[in-house]
Amino acid sequence: MQTEAHHRSSVVASSGAGPLRSHMLVPSLLILGVVVASVAVLLHGSPLNATALLSVLDDWNIAPADASPVQLSGLFAILDDPDLRIIAWKVALFCATLPSTDDPPRANSFEAHSRDAILANLETVEPNWRWTVTADGTEDFSLMYRRQQLQSAWLTSVKHSVRLYATARRDTDLISFFFVLTGQVEVTDRRTRKTLCIAPNHVASVRQSAGNRMAIEPGSSWLAFHIPKPALRRNFEDLTGRPYVQEFVLPPTRYCDDNDQGLYQTLRQADRDLNSTSLAATPMLAKAHQQLALVKLFFTMPHNLADAFCQPASFEAPRHLQRAETFMRENLTNPITIEDLAGAAGCSPRALQRLFRTFRGGSPMSVLCNYRLAAAHGAINAGWTAGITDLALSLQFSNPGRFSALYKAAYGLSPSSALRFAHNDGHTEKT
DSSP, rough: OHHHHHHHHHHHHHHOOOOOOHHHHHHHHHHHHHHHHHHHTTTTTOOOOOOHHHHHHHHOOOOOOOOOHHHHHHHHHHHTHHHHHHHHHHHHHHHSOOOOSSSSOOOOOEEEHHHHHHHHHHHHHHHTTTEEEEOTTTOOOOOOEEEEEEEOOEEEEEEEEEOOOOOEOOOOOOEEEEEEEESSSEOOOTOOOEEEOOOOTTEEEOOTTOEEEHHHHHHHHEEEEEEHHHHHHHHHHHSSSSOSSOOOOOOOEOOOOTTSHHHHHHHHHHHHHHHHSSSTTHHHHHHHHHHHHHHHHHOOOOTOOOHHHSSSSGGGOOOHHHHHHHHHHHHHSOOHHHHHHHHHHHHHHHHHHHHHHHHHOOOOOHHHHHHHHHHHHHHHTTTTOHHHHHHHHTOOOOOOOHHHHHHHHHSSSOHHHHHHHHHHHHHHHOO
């Protein structure tokens, strides 16, 4: 036993690792064991080969600069300890079962018939809501939930006998459209203290802001379409070629069940198709259904943004605001102050700020920022820029890091990632 321990310590010393403290040895070996065992899993149980492993680690850009097959062979000897190898294999197998962002979309459904089961499942599939379940004096506890993943959005179809209460834990950029079939959904905004009531055969948009409360009557059923605001903004700008500066709010609106061309029927068809299609065809079908749903949302839903984009400018906002926005669009690459905008609009800065808050929901400078971000988005998608820093500076963003943060908040991904995707798409089209 002493000979074996002496052999192991000599292996570590010969590997160039230097003196190791005992409390640092086990964590380091476990991490290495996860890597080694993971590679072995990928190789379907093949014997551990130091040269092959070093090649794989180098491809992943995680191999130490001074690593050599001799050093890894020495560390393999350390992993001959049965306990360490068992732990490493268990950790590696656990990691292999974790979901990947590259996995194809899958349905997430459950059916529960007790209060505890309903709560446990809801906390898992809707973690941003803190749920409470009551049965109103009856012993009937039942809830059926089905979730279908689209490209960057998803559908939920729910039917239940119990009364549900929920409180949003934190602010999110998610916009949800609830199509209520039976019962009623009420959402109370914590900040404004206003309650939104969605009756049967009506649809409305709901934001998940911290502290907002939702109450759903027993015997309710609904279909909900959930999409992050950056994805909604990106799609609307692609449809119109114009910046998306409005806040999307859909008040309770009646939808028609017998309209085969409406958004509700489009989402219902998506739910059916994704529930019955093969796993291989799901990603393409999910992408197509999301694009179709967003086009329907933009053009066919009442109170949508199509009117704002299609109507003549004279009906959109007062002329002072129109002049200021025209000045913005013509000077995106030039420095602009609030005084410059007020002068172009022909009014005082205070009056201009009041107009923008009323008709655009923000300050003139925030709208100007949206215009510049939209211009950057268009330049990236069209392949008109080779570098993010130059693009940021040309659009008067003096801090490229701040520009990247604003762009990601608006479009859901960093400008460098968007540029890489645009280049890949361009290469695919040329091919």
